Amino acid sequence: MSFSAKQIERYSRQIILKKVGVIGQRKLLNSKVLVVGAGGLGSPIAMYLAASGIGTIGIVDNDRVEISNIQRQILFNSNDIKKNKSIVAANKLKQINPNLNIINFKKKIDKKNIDKIAKKFDVLADGSDNFKTRFLINDYCLKNRKILVVGAISKFDGHIYTFNFLKKSSPCLRCFMHTIPKNDRDNCEYDGVLGPLAGIIGSIQANEIIKEILKIGDSLCGYILIIDALKLTFRKVKLTKRSNCYCNEQNK
Ligand SMILES: [Zn+2]
Numbered sequence: 001m002s003f004s005a006k007q008i009e010r011y012s013r014q015i016i017l018k019k020v021g022v023i024g025q026r027k028l029l030n031s032k033v034l035v036v037g038a039g040g041l042g043s044p045i046a047m048y049l050a051a052s053g054i055g056t057i058g059i060v061d062n063d064r065v066e067i068s069n070i071q072r073q074i075l076f077n078s079n080d081i082k083k084n085k086s087i088v089a090a091n092k093l094k095q096i097n098p099n100l101n102i103i104n105f106k107k108k109i110d111k112k113n114i115d116k117i118a119k120k121f122d123v124l125a126d127g128s129d130n131f132k133t134r135f136l137i138n139d140y141c142l143k144n145r146k147i148l149v150v151g152a153i154s155k156f157d158g159h160i161y162t163f164n165f166l167k168k169s170s171p172c173l174r175c176f177m178h179t180i181p182k183n184d185r186d187n188c189e190y191d192g193v194l195g196p197l198a199g200i201i202g203s204i205q206a207n208e209i210i211k212e213i214l215k216i217g218d219s220l221c222g223y224i225l226i227i228d229a230l231k232l233t234f235r236k237v238k239l240t241k242r243s244n245c246y247c248n249e250q251n252k
Pocket residue numbers: 171172173174175176241242245246247248
């Protein structure tokens with residue numbers, strides 16, 4: 001399938017990049033990414049993925065927009081308060097790029113529905129706000145050999161992890177944290193978070209997703225990126241596969 005003149009114009013700044021080109025742009029248009037959580041991270045992730053031309057984007061969230069969300073959840077404005085996030089998000093993404101297949105799931109992802117929701121997607125972007133959900137998504141992606149890019153933010157700090165479960169050598173989230181912490185809660189709600197930090201972490205997640213799809217640059221898989229927005233330091237720390245981790249059992 002060839003590009004229309006309009007598509008070439010829309011994606012011209014990416015197509016001109018040697019590492020993307022027409023073939024890369026076609027790959028993006030053929031890829032399917034599921035964004036879990038239309039919040040502080042999910043907003044920039046989904047917006048950049050839509051703008052870049054990821055052909056199929058799913059967005060899962062069961063919450064409604066609250067006024068306290070708008071400080072960092074840039075998919076929403078003050079007129080969206082009380083509306084369902086996944087519906088508003090899908091409409092916004094269609095406005096950014098009307099040619100995409102945008103699927104909204106007005107649901108809270110859980111053990112029972114994750115397979116039905118995530119099955120058709122190649123890559124999952126985790127923008128959830130608790131470890132119970134992060135572990136559920138980690139285990140699902142590991143079992144079903146999908147690529148997973150996780151982001152987490154609290155106060156002035158952010159973490160990003162990439163797990164490429166197409167490779168058996170990939171560590172998993174449980175290699176970093178063995179079990180769900182006792183105090184598993186939405187850090188943004190209880191500890192606060194600086195608005196633009198959500199933009200920084202979510203934008204890097206979108207960048208890593210595109211890199212993984214195109215297989216360009218250095219993969220973050222095997223590392224954690226730790227960002228301190230106050231000191232403005234970016235540290236890439238090695239994350240090795242733990243020998244007695246769940247992921248090793250799965251790969252046997
Ligand atoms: Zn592991």
